[in-house]
Amino acid sequence: MPTTNTSLFTGLGCLLVASIIYFRKLKANAGNKHLPPGPKPVPVLGNVRDLQAKELWLPAMNWAKQYGELVYLHIFGQGLVFVNSPEAASDLLDKRGSIYSDKPQFTMVCDLCNCKNMVAFTPYGEQSKRQRRLMHKAFGLPRIPNYYPLMKTATTTFLSHLVASPADYLAHVRRYGGSLTLDVVYGYEVTSNDDSFLTMAEDAVGVLANEIASAGGVWLVDLLPWLQHIPRWAEGLPGMSFKRKARGWKKQMEDFVDGPFEYVKNSIKSGSSKHSFCSTLMEDDTVVKSSENFEFDLKWTANSMYSASIDTTITTVSHFLLAMMDHPEVLKKAQQEIDAVVGQDRLPTFEDRASLPYVDAILEETWRWGVPVPLNLPHRLMEDDIYKGQFIPKGSLIFGNIWAMCRNEGLYPDPETFNPERFMDKVDDETRRKRDPRNFVFGFGRRQCPGNKLVDSSLWLLISSMLATLDIRKPVDDAGNVVEPKVVFENPIFRTPNPFGCDMRPRSEKALKLIRQHNP
Numbered sequence: 267m268p269t270t271n272t273s274l275f276t277g278l279g280c281l282l283v284a285s286i287i288y289f290r291k292l293k294a295n296a297g298n299k300h301l302p303p304g305p306k307p308v309p310v311l312g313n314v315r316d317l318q319a320k321e322l323w324l325p326a327m328n329w330a331k332q333y334g335e336l337v338y339l340h341i342f343g344q345g346l347v348f349v350n351s352p353e354a355a356s357d358l359l360d361k362r363g364s365i366y367s368d369k370p371q372f373t374m375v376c377d378l379c380n381c382k383n384m385v386a387f388t389p390y391g392e393q394s395k396r397q398r399r400l401m402h403k404a405f406g407l408p409r410i411p412n413y414y415p416l417m418k419t420a421t422t423t424f425l426s427h428l429v430a431s432p433a434d435y436l437a438h439v440r441r442y443g444g445s446l447t448l449d450v451v452y453g454y455e456v457t458s459n460d461d462s463f464l465t466m467a468e469d470a471v472g473v474l475a476n477e478i479a480s481a482g483g484v485w486l487v488d489l490l491p492w493l494q495h496i497p498r499w500a501e502g503l504p505g506m507s508f509k510r511k512a513r514g515w516k517k518q519m520e521d522f523v524d525g526p527f528e529y530v531k532n533s534i535k536s537g538s539s540k541h542s543f544c545s546t547l548m549e550d551d552t553v554v555k556s557s558e559n560f561e562f563d564l565k566w567t568a569n570s571m572y573s574a575s576i577d578t579t580i581t582t583v584s585h586f587l588l589a590m591m592d593h594p595e596v597l598k599k600a601q602q603e604i605d606a607v608v609g610q611d612r613l614p615t616f617e618d619r620a621s622l623p624y625v626d627a628i629l630e631e632t633w634r635w636g637v638p639v640p641l642n643l644p645h646r647l648m649e650d651d652i653y654k655g656q657f658i659p660k661g662s663l664i665f666g667n668i669w670a671m672c673r674n675e676g677l678y679p680d681p682e683t684f685n686p687e688r689f690m691d692k693v694d695d696e697t698r699r700k701r702d703p704r705n706f707v708f709g710f711g712r713r714q715c716p717g718n719k720l721v722d723s724s725l726w727l728l729i730s731s732m733l734a735t736l737d738i739r740k741p742v743d744d745a746g747n748v749v750e751p752k753v754v755f756e757n758p759i760f761r762t763p764n765p766f767g768c769d770m771r772p773r774s775e776k777a778l779k780l781i782r783q784h785n786p
């Protein structure tokens with residue numbers, strides 16, 4: 267047998283032995299306690315064959331229907347728990363947050379690619395709490411109106427780019443998401459679609475979601491962490507190229523973290539800085555003095571917000587466009603509401619929001635129907651736990667099954683249909699609160715998305731302005747036939763559709779004038 271294969275087989279052999287030991291230990295710990303039900307595993311490998319990288323939320327939904335509110339699987343002894351009901355998510359991830367708020371420390375992403383200080387990966391403890399405090403300071407509800415002017419500029423710039431080159435709509439959405447966050451977080455103004463920070467972010471976020479975290483983010487080195495120490499010569503062996511890849515990605519991630527932060531520091535030094543998350547906190551002496559880790563925390567926190575906002579924004583806007591193309595009657599009804607409340611001589615503003623309930627219902631239904639992060643980002647259980655008589659072992663990865671919650675027929679009858687009317691029904695406050703998809707789509711407990719209030723405002727302004735000024739239709743080919751958008755999901759974490767065709771144009775001369783008036 268050639269040496270290359272010998273090494274691979276030795277590695278797999280060790281994995282097998284390690285898994286047997288681990289699984290026996292797990293069984294011993296479980297004793298006669300009952301794990302939650304789930305698909306039947308095979309010895310040692312566990313449920314490897316049940317898992318798939320693409321659209322895992324679809325089988326996860328079937329498991330939820332078959333087994334109930336908690337489902338347990340394992341791969342090589344590593345427990346995976348799917349939490350399928352809002353009640354269980356609240357009981358475990360919210361109320362028992364002190365043990366359900368850790369994050370898995372995968373060797374590939376955290377150590378080899380050095381992403382361990384990005385907020386979504388930091389273990390639950392002092393550092394994650396410090397970082398979340400910084401974000402809360404800048405993005406808590408009372409601070410959101412400070413960002414309204416930036417949101418307005420980003421929205422009107424987006425509309426004017428869109429009418430100038432509608433075919434490039436996806437590039438404009440990317441620029442919208444990236445430039446708004448660059449401005450809000452670093453005070454940096456993007457001036458073109460190929461801006462260097464924007465491109466850097468797009469590449470780095472793409473590598474993170476599609477390469478480092480592909481196949482759910484689990485690499486052989488995550489299961490056998492000692493493999494991270496293989497010598498350079500071994501990197502050419504089959505299955506061992508991860509270390510060479512990680513070196514390149516680590517440099518890319520560090521440049522992505524350092525570049526925009528250096529920009530803020532230099533602009534503060536030269537006196538040219540704009541108001542932003544970083545500049546506000548850097549110039550606040552009380553904050554600086556209160557923590558010796560301040561600059562480090564700030565640099566990584568700023569980057570985390572930047573990286574977390576781009577794919578999620580693109581995903582949400584994509585679902586909005588798909589919904590509008592499929593439901594012209596919804597678009598029309600929203601335009602009638604806007605025309606009645608706002609008129610056609612100006613764009614909607616935040617003061618109009620309370621008078622535009624149908625537009626709000628469209629945003630809510632877009633979150634619910636689109637589900638940007640269907641299985642949440644996994645949390646890690648820090649201690650053995652028991653829930654309704656079921657044993658959940660310490661170290662299990664906990665997936666909030668947001669997809670199943672947003673497709674819950676009790677909360678949302680006919681859940682596959684995009685139907686904003688469901689949020690227009692007169693219901694009591696308690697029912698309204700329970701059915702608000704924002705309870706789910708931003709995750710849970712102490713790791714819940716810290717950008718949720720910001721994005722609820724920024725995307726409201728974006729979609730209300732699009733509804734006010736644009737017609738959004740399925741494209742038509744040269745022969746006049748409607749081209750159905752091809753909707754394909756390949757990303758393992760975000761439910762981002764692959765690019766699809768969409769025909770957007772000003773709905774009237776007046777609308778075009780309005781758009782041009784803001785960005786001549």
Ligand code: HEM
Nearest residue numbers: 385386571574575578579638639643708709710713715717
């Ligand atoms: C467009 C809509 C967005 C959606 C649907 C979304 C959704 C999520 C979800 C599901 C999580 C995981 C929560 C958990 O682990 O329980 C998360 C985490 C996070 N999000 Fe968002 N997000 C969005 C936009 C944003 C924006 C605009 C920012 C920043 C300005 C942001 C910053 C973060 C950060 C830093 C984390 C990690 C939090 C932690 O682990 O402690 N997100 N987001």
